[in-house]
Amino acid sequence: QVQLVESGGGLVQAGGSLRLSCVASGRTFGSTAMGWFRQAPGKEREFAAAISWSGTLTDYADSVKGRFTISRDNAKNTVYLQMNTLKPEDTAVYYCAATATAWALVRRRDQYDYWGQGTQVTVSS
Numbered sequence: 001q002v003q004l005v006e007s008g009g010g011l012v013q014a015g016g017s018l019r020l021s022c023v024a025s026g027r028t029f030g031s032t033a034m035g036w037f038r039q040a041p042g043k044e045r046e047f048a049a050a051i052s053w054s055g056t057l058t059d060y061a062d063s064v065k066g067r068f069t070i071s072r073d074n075a076k077n078t079v080y081l082q083m084n085t086l087k088p089e090d091t092a093v094y095y096c097a098a099t100a101t102a103w104a105l106v107r108r109r110d111q112y113d114y115w116g117q118g119t120q121v122t123v124s125s
Contacts, residue, residue, distance in 0.1 A: 002026040002098045002114040009094060009119030012086055016123070020081040022096030022116055033099050033106055034072060034079040038092035038121075045095065049081060050106040059106055064090075086123045093118040 008020040020036070035050040049070040050059045058070055067086075072079040079096060097112035105111045 002032065004096050004098060004114055004116035006094065006096050006116040006119040009121045011122045011124065014086060014088055014123055014125050016086050017082070017084045018086065018121060020083070020094055020096075020119060020121075022079045022081075024077045024079070024098065031100070033101070033103065034070075035097045035099065035106055035112060036068075036070060036079075036081045036094060037097060037109060037112075038090075038094045039118075040089075040092040043092075045109055047107045047109065048094070051079065052103060057103055061107075083121070086121075088123045088125045091121060091123050093120050 003025045004022055006022045012018055031053050033052050036048045037045050038048050039045040047061050048064050049068055051070045051072050055072050067084050069082040095118045096116045098114040099112040101111040
């Protein structure tokens, strides 16, 4: 079992920045790839970013590429999502998730076994 707890969400103006954190406990954190997904009201949960267990591989949705950066600190069992140049369309509940799937499948929501409770990010125009 892996327990995930997100934090760092909030209200920010367009163009601003936020850093989300996700602390993991339970199974060996360092052996799992981690992802960030987001869900806006009335929409499906969508992939935002992922990072491999070693941190050497990252992947981003086109909508966030160049603005968001995913990173991890395995010594602290924590994964981060630095979000810069935020836009109103980034408003969503952000979830971190853990997976043991192959790297080629990290964008697929159904490949993730463990999810956090989510943290709200609201970007005002």
